[in-house]
Amino acid sequence: MNEERGNSDQPLIGPSEIHREGKTLTRVSKNNDLTNKGPLARNYGSVFHNPAMSGSRTRSVLLMAHVIEEGLLGHSKIRALDGLSASGLRARRWLNELPENVSSRLIVTAADMDKSSLELIKNLDTEFPSKNGELNVLYGDLRSSVLTQGWHWIDIDPFGSPVSFLDTAIQALARRGVLEVSATDTAALSGSSKNPLMRRYGARVRLDKLKHDSGLRVLIANIARAAARHDRSIKPLLSIWDSHHLRVSVEVKKVMTGANNIEQSLGWRVYSPTKEEVSFSIKYGLLPSDLGEDLPIRCMLPLSYPIERQDPRISGPLWIGPIGNSLAMKSMSKERALELCGPEYIENDPAGWDQRQFEDERKKIIRSVRNISQEAIVIHGCHLIAVDELPGWFGKGGPPSPGRMVAEIQNLGFSAAISHYAEPSFRTDAPWSIVVNAFERISSTNI
Numbered sequence: 001m002n003e004e005r006g007n008s009d010q011p012l013i014g015p016s017e018i019h020r021e022g023k024t025l026t027r028v029s030k031n032n033d034l035t036n037k038g039p040l041a042r043n044y045g046s047v048f049h050n051p052a053m054s055g056s057r058t059r060s061v062l063l064m065a066h067v068i069e070e071g072l073l074g075h076s077k078i079r080a081l082d083g084l085s086a087s088g089l090r091a092r093r094w095l096n097e098l099p100e101n102v103s104s105r106l107i108v109t110a111a112d113m114d115k116s117s118l119e120l121i122k123n124l125d126t127e128f129p130s131k132n133g134e135l136n137v138l139y140g141d142l143r144s145s146v147l148t149q150g151w152h153w154i155d156i157d158p159f160g161s162p163v164s165f166l167d168t169a170i171q172a173l174a175r176r177g178v179l180e181v182s183a184t185d186t187a188a189l190s191g192s193s194k195n196p197l198m199r200r201y202g203a204r205v206r207l208d209k210l211k212h213d214s215g216l217r218v219l220i221a222n223i224a225r226a227a228a229r230h231d232r233s234i235k236p237l238l239s240i241w242d243s244h245h246l247r248v249s250v251e252v253k254k255v256m257t258g259a260n261n262i263e264q265s266l267g268w269r270v271y272s273p274t275k276e277e278v279s280f281s282i283k284y285g286l287l288p289s290d291l292g293e294d295l296p297i298r299c300m301l302p303l304s305y306p307i308e309r310q311d312p313r314i315s316g317p318l319w320i321g322p323i324g325n326s327l328a329m330k331s332m333s334k335e336r337a338l339e340l341c342g343p344e345y346i347e348n349d350p351a352g353w354d355q356r357q358f359e360d361e362r363k364k365i366i367r368s369v370r371n372i373s374q375e376a377i378v379i380h381g382c383h384l385i386a387v388d389e390l391p392g393w394f395g396k397g398g399p400p401s402p403g404r405m406v407a408e409i410q411n412l413g414f415s416a417a418i419s420h421y422a423e424p425s426f427r428t429d430a431p432w433s434i435v436v437n438a439f440e441r442i443s444s445t446n447i
Contacts, residue, residue: 016030017030022057023093023340026089049086055368061340063249064153067251068102074152079174082111085111088110088137091110091121097340108133111142142165146165146168152177162181167230173252178251179234179249181248185200188200189205189215190215208271208389209423210269210384210386213323214269214315220323221318223248223250224262227252231259232259233252233255237250239323266320268320269299269318271297271313284302289431291431292432294432294436296383324379329375338365378427378428378429383429384419384421402419408437409426412438
């Protein structure tokens with residue numbers, strides 16, 4: 001650990017108790033509501049701990065395991081930064097839950113502007129030391145302190161919008177790196193707060209069932225543009241809407257060609273598109289060729305397509321390519337999640353947990369990766385469809401289950417999977433006429 005000390009006369013978390021997240025022991029304030037599923041106020045407790053981000057931290061462990069084991073960051077030591085670290089739990093989970101062949105290569109730094117946070121992280125690292133890797137702390141404003149060295153992995157998890165951190169974070173990455181970005185300003189990104197959305201992200205989002213998916217794509221587009229400003233290109237690895245926050249993880253490379261071609265990956269999402277718009281989307285490769293006459297609920301259009309910016313059907317500019325990587329997502333199975341992050345029951349547990357509490361934590365680990373590995377096979381798909389929209393669109397029937405729609409589409413010879421998206425939904429690469437056919441078959445059996 002480095003020697004930057006906190007303000008020892010200030011309380012760290014007050015009266016505390018030992019708590020476990022995944023396989024990692026930590027301490028939390030006895031005032032902390034560990035059942036909370038939404039955002040907490042910034043001044044909640046002396047050192048911030050948000051239990052609602054536990055799933056995000058679990059997925060971060062799994063993604064780091066995949067990326068490093070696949071050799072995407074080379075084969076030497078890996079410098080990982082947990083920016084805006086607060087209690088440091090994400091950094092400590094990396095070191096404690098990754099396989100030994102991965103964690104032993106890590107040099108992890110937890111950064112924060114709060115000296116009490118850094119003091120707590122050092123105390124926890126002493127009380128519950130990890131077996132492998134190295135943990136340091138870094139004091140200062142992340143927008144400048146991130147530039148102290150080159151990083152292979154940077155995690156940004158701020159209160160609100162991450163936009164002000166993007167440029168320096170990308171500049172601080174090595175030639176090959178991973179950037180993970182959380183955004184809790186979901187009201188803006190999902191289109192509910194139009195002025196902040198335009199002011200921060202330069203975009204519009206239609207308020208509909210896919211508003212959070214559109215928000216994820218707006219966020220990716222902003223990261224891609226920031227990367228291009230510094231002669232880099234990105235490839236999304238994982239994009240998740242989880243309760244109160246949106247989160248995207250991208251691979252970043254210093255590749256001039258990709259930076260120059262950024263506009264090919266940006267465009268518009270159109271609700272209730274016209275026949276001309278659908279034809280152009282097919283021509284551009286954003287929809288598959290289709291002999292059917294029915295028009296889809298939505299389509300993507302390239303940035304070059306002339307649109308009316310005030311058209312209420314339009315969302316964007318946003319990312320129009322896949323928002324995840326199939327191999328990375330496939331690695332996030334419930335079996336792998338339990339292997340790396342699922343705690344096993346022990347007698348005389350330091351946290352005082354009984355067998356039921358261990359089982360509850362394992363169930364949380366499983367929920368955090370629900371449907372991700374299955375959705376991997378079709379993350380390239382052109383359609384994300386919220387089933388609640390289908391009856392209104394077709395003017396009949398009730399909402400089919402995502403599972404039944406997936407089964408019907410697969411029976412018709414196309415890829416489909418239930419989505420991790422937090423609306424009942426599925427993703428498919430099938431032409432829209434196949435979706436229509438599947439819905440008709442289900443509707444006819446329900447009469």
